[in-house]
Amino acid sequence: MLRVITPVMNLIEIPFRGAQRMLGVPLIAWVFLVPNILLFGLFAFLPVILNFVYGLTGGTNVLLADRPYIGAQNFNYLLSCDNHFDPNTCRDDKFWRAVYNTTLFVTLQVGFMIAFALTTALILNRDIRARGFFRSVFFFPVLLSPVVVALVWKWILQREGILNAFLDWLNQTWLIAALSGVTTALGGEALDVRGISWITDADWAFFWSVFISVWAHMGFYTLILLAGLQAIPRDVYEAATMDGASAWRTLRRITLPLLAPTMLVVLILALIKGVQTFDEVYAFTGGGPGTATTFIIQYIYEEGFAGQPRLYGLSAAASILLAVVLVVLTAIQLWLNRRSVDG
Amino acid sequence: MASLWSMLTATRGRNGRLHWTDWASYAYLTFGILLMFGPVVWLVVSSFKTPNELDRFPPRFLPYVQETVEVEGFSDPLQVYTVTEGDLAGEHVAQTRRAGTRAEVVRPDAPDDRIRLRTDQLQAVERVGFTTSNYTELFERFTFFRYLFNSTFITVMATLIMLLVNSMAAFALSKYEFRGRTPVLLLIIATLMIPQTVVLVPLYLLVTQMGLYNSLWGVIIPGAATPTGVFLLRQYMVTIPDEILDAARMDKASEWKIFWRIILPLSAPAIAVLAILAIMWRWNDFLWPLIVLSENEKFTLQIALFSFQGEFQTNWPNLLAMTVLTLLPIACVFMFLQKYIATGIASTGGK
Numbered sequence: 001m002l003r004v005i006t007p008v009m010n011l012i013e014i015p016f017r018g019a020q021r022m023l024g025v026p027l028i029a030w031v032f033l034v035p036n037i038l039l040f041g042l043f044a045f046l047p048v049i050l051n052f053v054y055g056l057t058g059g060t061n062v063l064l065a066d067r068p069y070i071g072a073q074n075f076n077y078l079l080s081c082d083n084h085f086d087p088n089t090c091r092d093d094k095f096w097r098a099v100y101n102t103t104l105f106v107t108l109q110v111g112f113m114i115a116f117a118l119t120t121a122l123i124l125n126r127d128i129r130a131r132g133f134f135r136s137v138f139f140f141p142v143l144l145s146p147v148v149v150a151l152v153w154k155w156i157l158q159r160e161g162i163l164n165a166f167l168d169w170l171n172q173t174w175l176i177a178a179l180s181g182v183t184t185a186l187g188g189e190a191l192d193v194r195g196i197s198w199i200t201d202a203d204w205a206f207f208w209s210v211f212i213s214v215w216a217h218m219g220f221y222t223l224i225l226l227a228g229l230q231a232i233p234r235d236v237y238e239a240a241t242m243d244g245a246s247a248w249r250t251l252r253r254i255t256l257p258l259l260a261p262t263m264l265v266v267l268i269l270a271l272i273k274g275v276q277t278f279d280e281v282y283a284f285t286g287g288g289p290g291t292a293t294t295f296i297i298q299y300i301y302e303e304g305f306a307g308q309p310r311l312y313g314l315s316a317a318a319s320i321l322l323a324v325v326l327v328v329l330t331a332i333q334l335w336l337n338r339r340s341v342d343g
Numbered sequence: 344m345a346s347l348w349s350m351l352t353a354t355r356g357r358n359g360r361l362h363w364t365d366w367a368s369y370a371y372l373t374f375g376i377l378l379m380f381g382p383v384v385w386l387v388v389s390s391f392k393t394p395n396e397l398d399r400f401p402p403r404f405l406p407y408v409q410e411t412v413e414v415e416g417f418s419d420p421l422q423v424y425t426v427t428e429g430d431l432a433g434e435h436v437a438q439t440r441r442a443g444t445r446a447e448v449v450r451p452d453a454p455d456d457r458i459r460l461r462t463d464q465l466q467a468v469e470r471v472g473f474t475t476s477n478y479t480e481l482f483e484r485f486t487f488f489r490y491l492f493n494s495t496f497i498t499v500m501a502t503l504i505m506l507l508v509n510s511m512a513a514f515a516l517s518k519y520e521f522r523g524r525t526p527v528l529l530l531i532i533a534t535l536m537i538p539q540t541v542v543l544v545p546l547y548l549l550v551t552q553m554g555l556y557n558s559l560w561g562v563i564i565p566g567a568a569t570p571t572g573v574f575l576l577r578q579y580m581v582t583i584p585d586e587i588l589d590a591a592r593m594d595k596a597s598e599w600k601i602f603w604r605i606i607l608p609l610s611a612p613a614i615a616v617l618a619i620l621a622i623m624w625r626w627n628d629f630l631w632p633l634i635v636l637s638e639n640e641k642f643t644l645q646i647a648l649f650s651f652q653g654e655f656q657t658n659w660p661n662l663l664a665m666t667v668l669t670l671l672p673i674a675c676v677f678m679f680l681q682k683y684i685a686t687g688i689a690s691t692g693g694k
Binding site for chain 1 (some may be wrong): 364368369371372375378379380382383385386389396398400401402417419420493502507508509511512514515516518519520521523524528530531532534536537538540543545546547548549553561564565566567568573579592597598600601623626627630633634645648649650659661662666669670671674676677
């Protein structure tokens with residue numbers, strides 16, 4: 001490895017020596033920065049400007065010169081609704097459907113994920129044997145690729161999958177009969193747990209999308225929360241024990257308040273990522289059935305790259321709207337980071 | 344309720360004896376193992392089953408294969424059955440032909456004596472066995488190695504470029520006092536607000552204009568500079584004492600030599616963490632390759648896997664095998680490096 005790298009590095013050194021002779025030592029820093037700044041400029045800042053150009057132009061051509069200026073039409077099209085709480089009354093019902101799906105998804109996913117991550121972190125923070133092992137158990141799915149996550153669960157949830165087999169078996173036991181008795185007694189329908197199509201039923205597909213997403217990302221937040229818990233000084237707890245505080249009180253009055261900054265960071269991070277959910281759900285349900293699990297990124301992707309004709313303007317306009325949300329969230333995140341560094 | 348909380352908060356077992364809250368904690372963690380590993384284990388075990396076995400409902404946990412026997416006069420091994428009723432009840436027979444509900448069988452020791460039976464009189468003789476045919480078929484019928492090469496090429500190249508470019512920037516921002524340093528830092532922070540997902544259309548334009556559409560480099564280059572990488576490395580390089588640099592300058596080392604002979608080796612731990620993260624991101628990358636790569640020839644494993652499941656909705660045998668092969672490298676990384684990944688991710692806060 002080093003034998004390959006050394007000549008390359010020596011080769012780069014030649015122009016560098018020249019630059020150093022010309023610029024002097026402090027200014028050579030710019031030469032080190034150039035590749036990075038060039039990449040950022042070309043693939044982050046320039047696209048932001050171009051995004052607005054796309055958002056304000058129409059047509060189906062990707063080349064900017066061939067795109068007619070249409071003002072705010074794309075934005076108007078996306079945003080005009082008779083009633084903003086009912087996607088069916090919107091001109092672009094798919095966009096609003098995606099907005100609502102994303103909002104609901106993020107609320108549920110972030111809520112459950114933080115609840116489970118906090119529970120897990122609190123348990124791992126106890127005097128647990130093999131803590132490192134258990135920590136990595138919960139972390140393992142984080143490493144899996146979204147497509148693999150989707151397929152792993154699709155295989156379990158498919159119509160003739162192991163979950164349905166398990167429910168079939170459960171159905172023969174007294175448990176389901178008893179539950180069924182309760183539901184019918186309450187005036188509901190008898191419980192039928194056989195042959196449910198988890199992926200093609202809209203509500204179940206949404207449920208499992210949330211579930212899979214929590215499953216895949218929970219470990220990451222557990223890790224951060226655990227680090228936050230371990231940063232709380234032990235003597236605070238010892239003092240609480242001396243004062244005879246109950247465990248419940250210790251949690252309420254010491255652990256949670258001291259963990260609050262970490263919780264906030266985790267919340268914002270989870271929101272930023274949750275809003276951009278696409279990969280695993282798209283591989284899992286393809287956004288369906290219908291548009292039941294279509295989220296904003298999928299809308300952007302499909303308008304711009306998968307549909308015919310390719311509506312780049314609409315896609316760019318939608319991503320600008322998404323960017324507004326992300327910029328706000330990221331600004332909060334940076335502000336929180338800064339505060340925790342200063343404090 | 345209060346006792347539930349005490350379970351969640353108690354930090355110490357009492358007097359060396361396990362309190363019931365400890366039991367509850369271990370129960371939770373055991374359930375965690377099942378829930379986190381179980382689905383993947385099930386996938387891996389399933390991938391070693393024969394297609395027939397995969398169609399079976401309800402499924403059995405372990406893979407089974409039917410016992411076969413070599414019989415004189417037949418070129419292929421024959422499947423072995425137990426006869427359940429009739430004259431031959433309880434005996435093992437080898438099936439030579441099957442048509443509808445009728446089967447022709449022979450006794451392995453008397454291959455010339457053809458016996459006709461109804462298929463419902465026969466029960467397959469099975470044993471636990473791992474079939475690799477799903478995998479071998481994958482290699483023969485599909486260009487699996489092409490995808491593997493594409494994924495590996497993208498991951499390796501993107502990681503190397505990213506490490507070089509980001510460490511150069513981190514070096515400049517940590518070891519030089521120059522006008523414009525703060526604006527550059529702010530600029531890099533600003534890129535945190537621009538994830539790839541919100542600039543897909545312009546990125547697509549740029550990549551097509553550079554002639555990189557449907558090329559592996561089109562996947563590699565746009566993601567080469569990351570704010571996370573720059574910050575992670577800078578944080579580490581700031582702690583390297585300036586005296587070392589000054590000493591090297593006294594010895595007339597060029598700044599580039601200082602960078603790659605002194606700073607890079609000294610930052611090895613941070614670079615290792617970033618390398619692991621980069622490998623993970625690139626190997627698992629999905630949306631951008633999905634947009635840039637249009638031909639089957641150029642697909643990465645992830646994209647191939649994705650398009651595979653669309654095309655062959657029911658071809659689970661090969662799909663399972665391919666999924667296992669795709670998660671294999673990550674599983675290896677996990678086993679050997681999980682400690683470093685955990686600390687790395689905790690210190691960067693993810694992507």
